[in-house]
Amino acid sequence: MSEPWQDLKQAAIVATLRMTRLFGGLPPEDLDAVAAITTAVPLEKGQYLFRQGEPARGFYIVQRGAICVHRITPAGKEQVICVFRPGETFAEAALVSPGGYPADARAVEPAQVLRVDKDGFLHLVGRRPELALRMLASMSLHLRTLVGQLEDLGLKDVETRLANWLLRRCPANTKEPVTIQLDVTKRVLAAELGTVSETLSRTLARFREQGLAIAKGRTITVPSPERLRQLLRARLGEPVEPPQAPTPSTCPARTGR
Template structure:
């Protein structure tokens, strides 16, 4: 039963999607579940990499802290997402820190075991490269947002990226995070985020109820972003 439950989590991860039942069972046999309390660190920047992780439940805030002590959120990882793959090939350890935003469960994929499997299955190495490429796109988007856009545009872009058009309209986004975490993710303060959400709500573009953000006019958000970015 344990392997079945672990295998179900692994199949939700893009990195392992499409693998055979035999491969999933083998990986499930060596992954190590770990529970994290809210605000507990999974790893800290520059710690030696023991492997990478797949989020099973909850949310993990991956961030860096600058010389002034300001925390910049890189990404909040949710169930089914993997993180830390790049550190597998780095002698300097994890490039950022990871902390649970809420009570969470993750699966550690140990470095030695997965590298042994990759040596036998080169196609898995290509999958890992694809996953790291996706993380790189997230980083490039973050840098672009923080350097080129105002808070309204950054929030609109965040909403557009997280809106699953296949389930709308209206599109509903489960925030599942505090305003402070979301504000840090888009590079602003909780107060500014609240004011920006209020402006979007007053324009009848969105509605926020509890931890659910409902998008009523995604086209207006897209038009605003396009206008401010000169049609980009």
């Protein structure tokens, strides 16, 4: 008979698996089978989960906190690939790669991840082929994220990349002020944008002076998403829509007596 704490641990792992795109919707028996080959790994802020080139022990699911996956460029600069948050999976490609993990992974805040054992999962896939299809779908999602990141880095300057990043987090077509809560440090955000903290701070200061964005602590407020869209269109060389003329008053004109 299992100990009560083991049953609670298993239930917590199953609950996290159920949150993911990869395992959500699986029948209980399959979730239990994956949970049986899954280990919880706590991490302190700044602690590395794995380094580029290390042999793959499995892939991961963020249970709490945030994990920054990045590579070091030949110039010694850290380039963020993606920051993964609770319920997201990463490093699936390492299961079939003979070269080990393709990047570094570090906790940007106190975190806990679940490691799904490589050998155990590959054995499970042999018995449940539908898991392989789910894995392909998950890897395809990561690929789309990378393509989007390459498109962002192709934008000509940091102001354009920051404007694009902010607008992606604003509801479509809204003209009301939007407040964006950062769940990573500004240093990590700067790396995501392909720059450094000092340049990001100067860019945010310029946006504040222009009334485009106001950063305070871990929040950034966009007073007018439409103005930011106009800036982005202009920087991308797209036609800028002229401001709409005010609606004529419907009040009757006053006449002199």
